[in-house]
Amino acid sequence: MTNEHISRIRANIEDRLIGKAETIDLVLCALLRRGHVLIEDVPGTGKTTLAQSLAQSLGCSFRRIQFTPDVMPSDITGFSMYDASSGQFNFRKGVIFNNIILADEINRTSPKTQSAMLEAMQENQVTVEDVTYSIPAPFMVLATQNPVEFVGTFPLPEAQLDRFFIRVSLGYPSVEYETQILDWHDSMEEHPPLSEVVDAEEVLALQAEADKVHVSTALKQYIAQIAENTRTHPDVLLGISPRGAIALMNAAKGSAFLRQQAYASPDDVQSMALPVLAHRLILTPEARLQSVDAENLIAGIIASIALPEA
Numbered sequence: 001m002t003n004e005h006i007s008r009i010r011a012n013i014e015d016r017l018i019g020k021a022e023t024i025d026l027v028l029c030a031l032l033r034r035g036h037v038l039i040e041d042v043p044g045t046g047k048t049t050l051a052q053s054l055a056q057s058l059g060c061s062f063r064r065i066q067f068t069p070d071v072m073p074s075d076i077t078g079f080s081m082y083d084a085s086s087g088q089f090n091f092r093k094g095v096i097f098n099n100i101i102l103a104d105e106i107n108r109t110s111p112k113t114q115s116a117m118l119e120a121m122q123e124n125q126v127t128v129e130d131v132t133y134s135i136p137a138p139f140m141v142l143a144t145q146n147p148v149e150f151v152g153t154f155p156l157p158e159a160q161l162d163r164f165f166i167r168v169s170l171g172y173p174s175v176e177y178e179t180q181i182l183d184w185h186d187s188m189e190e191h192p193p194l195s196e197v198v199d200a201e202e203v204l205a206l207q208a209e210a211d212k213v214h215v216s217t218a219l220k221q222y223i224a225q226i227a228e229n230t231r232t233h234p235d236v237l238l239g240i241s242p243r244g245a246i247a248l249m250n251a252a253k254g255s256a257f258l259r260q261q262a263y264a265s266p267d268d269v270q271s272m273a274l275p276v277l278a279h280r281l282i283l284t285p286e287a288r289l290q291s292v293d294a295e296n297l298i299a300g301i302i303a304s305i306a307l308p309e310a
Contacts, residue, residue: 019177029254035165059199060099
């Protein structure tokens with residue numbers, strides 16, 4: 001039944017996001033491992049479509065936040081409002097108190113508002129006026145940003161980037177898939193909204209099943225060595241944190257689960273290393289001037305480390 005759930009979600013999203021099976025699986029991996037996703041690409045490639053399609057496929061509460069410079073932290077977390085009839089302050093929950101959050105163009109809001117999401121993304125809770133409120137599970141943030149527009153934007157700080165489990169980029173479709181997209185939009189048929197194919201309880205059950213995937217001690221040492229090599233690389237100013245290493249281990253478990261395997265393998269680690277680690281690296285100014293690429297740097301590190309023994 002578990003495989004059937006995954007297949008239904010995948011097929012549902014592919015009905016709207018044509019030709020992006022690999023990206024869809026990365027997002028499903030994040031969902032299984034209770035992680036958040038940063039979707040980064042140029043306009044018009046399907047960033048919002050991906051996030052909305054996932055949300056519509058899940059029987060979970062969903063809210064979209066269109067970030068602009070005037071969005072306030074209280075719009076995210078909530079605020080206390082005085083009730084004259086009772087003479088008390090009542091807490092009004094912000095949009096973060098939903099299962100699936102689409103943070104559209106997150107880099108267009110102020111750093112103060114961006115930071116309002118940190119506690120929620122890390123601890124699944126929000127503290128307002130010294131009172132802590134839990135966010136309902138499952139909880140997932142899908143944030144989008146345009147990497148080529150810089151006017152009126154606020155780049156995400158390192159602490160915020162580190163909260164994102166993976167970063168994905170959709171890229172342009174092939175001619176074959178773009179032709180299918182054009183056919184879909186040229187059709188005179190009315191395309192109804194996607195139906196919900198799983199509910200919140202089923203999502204939680206999938207997450208619990210993915211928790212059971214085994215990671216050997218040798219594979220953990222392999223992941224730790226990758227993290228260590230990023231910290232000592234001459235082109236890296238700030239390497240992968242322990243949070244990043246944990247994310248890579250969890251991503252390998254999610255990848256194995258999607259492959260219907262009971263244990264994670266080096267292939268799972270290698271396939272997830274770039275989307276999990278690349279956005280967490282801080283390169284030296286000299287490396288940036290020389291156009292050193294974080295993805296290529298990580299690929300080189302992985303190639304230099306011997307595979308763990310079975």
